[in-house]
Amino acid sequence: MKLKRNTILSIAALSCLAIFLGFADLFLGRFAIRILNLSAIYIVLALSLNILNGFTGLFSLGHAGFMAVGAYVSALLTMSPSQKEMNFFLEPIVPFLQNIQLPFVLALIAAGLCAGIAAFIIGFPALRLKDDYLAIATLGFAEIIRVLLTNAQRLTNGAQGLKGITKHSTTPVVWSVAALSVLFTWALTRSSYGRTMKAVRDDEIAAEAMGVNITRVKSVSFVISSFMAGVGGALLGHMITTIDPKMFMLPLTFNILLIVVLGGNGSISGSVIGAIVVTVLMEALRFLDMPMNLLVIKTNGLPGLRMVMFSLLLMLVVLYRQRGLMGNREFSWDAIIGAGKRVFSAGNRAHKNSSKNGIKP
Amino acid sequence: MIKTTDLNMRFGGLTAVSSLNMEIGKNEIVGLIGPNGAGKTTAFNAITGVYKPSSGHIYFKGRDISGFKPNRITELGIARTFQNIRLWKDLNVIENVLVARHLRMGVGVFSSTLHLPGYMKKEKHSKEMAMSLLASVGLADEAHEAATSLPYGKQRRLEIVRALATEPSLLLLDEPAAGMNPQESIELMDFIAKIRDDFDLTILLIEHHMQVVMGICKRMYVLDYGVTIAHGTPDEIRSNKKVIEAYLGVD
């Protein structure tokens, strides 16, 4: 009975969401659409970091590097030859990429694969390290990737970046990918393999002693996470249509880390909620960086103030609510309905008490 | 079943285990005793691959396993428990057992993520096996509780169950009776003898409770400062002068 109620609620909520997303383009403005789609992309990216950080306990700061790989691969594979010619005006593009143009879906998969392959290679040395060493090493690899992208003029157009990338990241596309990512992460973390990932996170030595091949589990987790980061990076490129190596630096990784920490390390629904909250806040607080005119006070805008807020937010969460919004729990109808009932009955009690005392509510 | 030859374990200048020569036959229960810091746990760590032996060899079922990785050694059939209980804190009781089953399930990341029929069948089988193992130590009712919320004694039993789930033929128990009262210790002895018979096991155990060791071990090795100072039957050990000196100290 209960199961049925929850299933019905879920189906109803998901269909509402699907209908909303399906028609969002019709009634939302450009700014709202941008926030909506960016949220979806951040969901993909946050889940990818959560698989690594939250479920396998590997603290990596190299996410931006894998996103860069994905964004470049997909952009180069979908651009028309004439677009490429326009972009590569300093030096011509390498011949094998000159005339290639793949459908978007294939390019997206290729983006993920390339990021995954990069992760496989990098993971070989990096995953032997732990904690802060791993963080610095992955950061180092991301930095190396960025330097390579900047210098491989004929492959990536160097520091000029790529302009005029086809705008494939429409609402249905990004939200479908986000939904797939949620489904995939959910299935992975609830499988036998997902359990071994959590065991590695909680106690590596015990996991190894119980026959878990920790090198393999870490490597698989790193590759999966980077695959998703590559796809997310590609979607980001196809949304803002311009990419350059400077985009993919630590601040981008910081945003994703903020989402994961805020939502709750090891919680899928936490990452989803965190992604939406942070994206909306990021855009909504843009005014802080712009000139302001508050009746009497005039400011010229304080660029950086917005990021001050976000750095503070990250620190506050870590200092005062380490488990984030969701802890490592997941969203459930029972919890919501339970909370609703509590609020409702508390309200009732208050109402009764107040009428007993002769006070009109 | 298992044999070590001139096994040495050195850390920097310190020799934690020196020339350990140990041999255990099938279905034996053998004790490894000695004062604190004698190198017992280090010997365990060398056998299970946590440390790579500085020199010497370890043969398991006739095969040289020295220097193998811990998971490989577990795969070959050696399982262990830890002195300072190492359960996975964010997994519940049955999940702790199921992780240990993963090794024998033979499922990859794709089949398990996609929940393919083959995987579902194995998962179901593993769950049944985990439940019956838990039931055998009286933990069935706590199957879905957080592992680290269990009382100490139950955590120790859960560790043994977790080790059994890997289907070992040699079980290494590191102070299984630590923190137990005499009554619990006696129950534990019976339990150890029982699993030896039920699962056709060979057992090597480190223990400080002399009652327990003397009670169930037919043979034992005594270490002091990494050196094997004696081995033999409980009676021989009890009357061994070196052992008495090691435990009581001499001036």
Place this chain on the structure above:
Amino acid sequence: MDLATFFQQLANAVSLGSLYALIAIGYTMVYGILRLINFAHGDVFMIGSYLAFYAISATAMPWWAAFPVALCLTAALGMGLERIAYRPLRDSPKISVMISAIGASFLLENVGIVVFGGRPKSFPSIALFDTVVKLGSVSVLSVSLFIPAITALSLLFLEYIVHNTKTGLAMRAVSTDLDAARLMAVDVNRVISFTFGLGSLLAGLGGIMWTMRYPQLNPLMGIMPGLKCFIAAVIGGIGNIQGAVLGGFLLGFLEIMIVALLPELTGYRDAFAFVLLILVLLVKPSGLLGKKQTVKV
């Protein structure tokens, strides 16, 4: 490369290496005590140089008065940072502390952008440091001669503190075993605070020297030197002060010499440090002068 160019590059390498060494010491001290990468160390370095900049340009203080003031403020900043961002997390998982450190780093950078403005500022010229000195065929800025001297003095000063004072003894005790030190009535918080103060002071000193050598300030100037100096500390063996100096020099030489020998690699300069880091971690994870650690089971 002719001999004159070689000596010129050597002089550059010595001054860059000394700067790296100075900053790396701060990382290594904090890591030695708390096993924590103070991610914000590079940003403390940045704030230190801004403080010196404002002390000179906004007040009428001469440089020899302004620098000590700036250094004291930087040390106070480091101690405040530890108090707010790290102390509450002393018993938390390592990942939480790292995240807090990253948050602190971004906070300082962006507060820097808000307060100091994003546009680069140029450091006022100080005659004593800004004259060109000719040594044979090699000409260097006088500051390049001061830098190695200051690094050497700081190293001697630190060695004295660590090995000959009571506080130094307490520092060594805390770094060996924090809990045991606490049980032995060492005021652990005070020692850690002192270490942060000292490390930040050196970062501030490095920042001032840096901006006189490369006289441009911007709020993000601490990121790259910060990362590189952490790498220098790891290469030398983190937790080891001499190791940090060795690593700093090694990195400085490598960066200058590779570019001098193979100019076509100039664009890759920022990647050298990371490649070196990865190589060291693979071959000798404990660093050149570090001790190997075994995990207890």
